[in-house]
Amino acid sequence: MGKPRVLSGIQPTGDIHLGNYLGAIRNWVEIQQDYDSYLFMADLHAITVPHDPVTLADNVRKVAAIYLASGIQREHATIFVQSHVPAHVELAWLLTCITPLNWLEDMIQFKEKAVKQGENVGAGLLMYPALMAADILLYEPDKVPVGEDQKQHLELTRDIAARLNYQFGREEAPILKLPDPMIKKEGARIMSLTDGTKKMSKSDPSELSRISILDTPDQIQHKVKRCKTDSVRGLWFDDADRPECNNLLTLYMALSNQTKEAVTAECRDMGWGQFKPLLTETAIAALQPIQERYHAIMAEPGYLDAVLDDGASKAAAIANQTLNKVKQALGFALPSKA
Numbered sequence: 001m002g003k004p005r006v007l008s009g010i011q012p013t014g015d016i017h018l019g020n021y022l023g024a025i026r027n028w029v030e031i032q033q034d035y036d037s038y039l040f041m042a043d044l045h046a047i048t049v050p051h052d053p054v055t056l057a058d059n060v061r062k063v064a065a066i067y068l069a070s071g072i073q074r075e076h077a078t079i080f081v082q083s084h085v086p087a088h089v090e091l092a093w094l095l096t097c098i099t100p101l102n103w104l105e106d107m108i109q110f111k112e113k114a115v116k117q118g119e120n121v122g123a124g125l126l127m128y129p130a131l132m133a134a135d136i137l138l139y140e141p142d143k144v145p146v147g148e149d150q151k152q153h154l155e156l157t158r159d160i161a162a163r164l165n166y167q168f169g170r171e172e173a174p175i176l177k178l179p180d181p182m183i184k185k186e187g188a189r190i191m192s193l194t195d196g197t198k199k200m201s202k203s204d205p206s207e208l209s210r211i212s213i214l215d216t217p218d219q220i221q222h223k224v225k226r227c228k229t230d231s232v233r234g235l236w237f238d239d240a241d242r243p244e245c246n247n248l249l250t251l252y253m254a255l256s257n258q259t260k261e262a263v264t265a266e267c268r269d270m271g272w273g274q275f276k277p278l279l280t281e282t283a284i285a286a287l288q289p290i291q292e293r294y295h296a297i298m299a300e301p302g303y304l305d306a307v308l309d310d311g312a313s314k315a316a317a318i319a320n321q322t323l324n325k326v327k328q329a330l331g332f333a334l335p336s337k338a
Helices: 018-031 053-070 087-096 101-105 108-120 123-137 148-168 217-226 243-256 260-267 272-298 301-330
Strands: 005-010 036-041 077-081 143-145 180-182
Touching: 005 018, 005 123, 018 036, 018 053, 018 143, 018 243, 036 053, 036 301, 053 077, 053 272, 053 301, 077 301, 087 123, 087 301, 101 123, 101 148, 108 148, 123 148, 148 301, 217 272, 243 260, 243 272, 272 301
Parallel strands: 005 036, 005 143, 036 077, 143 180
Antiparallel strands: none
16 A cells, blocks of 8 residues: 555745745645655646736746745655646546536635626636646545635535546446545644734735745845734733734744744743744744755756656646546547557
């Protein structure tokens, strides 16, 4: 028996921030020796909303370099670009054709983003979950690391797979494997620096809302200095009336690799004037080695090309097997060399 398989990815839009790192990438690093990891840059998803074609390809490479700089190792993980494996798009179309429209219309992210885009909303945003389902199901993972806000997408993926299995498969031999979520409870949800009730997001128009992985020490200091706080003396976790306090303590706990109890004891009697410099220093120290490795990787474009080419080849080998299973089940004639 080989290692259980996990799959996850990040959209190459905007700068990768601490929410992405602490909520996803660092978790991938921690589990990589125990799992066969498939990690991708979701560039096809990036065009479901208005995007800048000039920066898309560059952003893909930046995200791949951050994966590697954060500690993802090629011997444990396959790193690839979503659009480099055509099976993603082909399976997405097949799944779209068996997915009820109302399932897609009920997705929370579609409702929220459709309101923002108004009449300019594209059909791709509605069909986004079918592509996400294809991303996952192609690799037959045992686990999918997701945040609480992504559980609905994974549940829909399971529903789509179960529907295809029921309609076109046999109970004793299902076509597609139903993956389970892997949710990291402690520190997995990092909130905005300007609003402790909202998740840290690349789409937030305010740069002050997030600390990016590649921010300079001066930028980090400025953002922490300007982050939203309150007038209460003393710092503690889990106070519903102090979401920013809970978020900043959670951020410090994650970056300093301390327990909740240790942070509570250290910060209980602190004021913001004492805590903010501590958080700034901790963030700078945590990100410095990642930034140094990132710049070294970006200075060797041939190395990054090799990583992505090798990753696409390995990913395609597995994805195409799954795609062919689905196509055969749906009645398609495969090429003689398939």
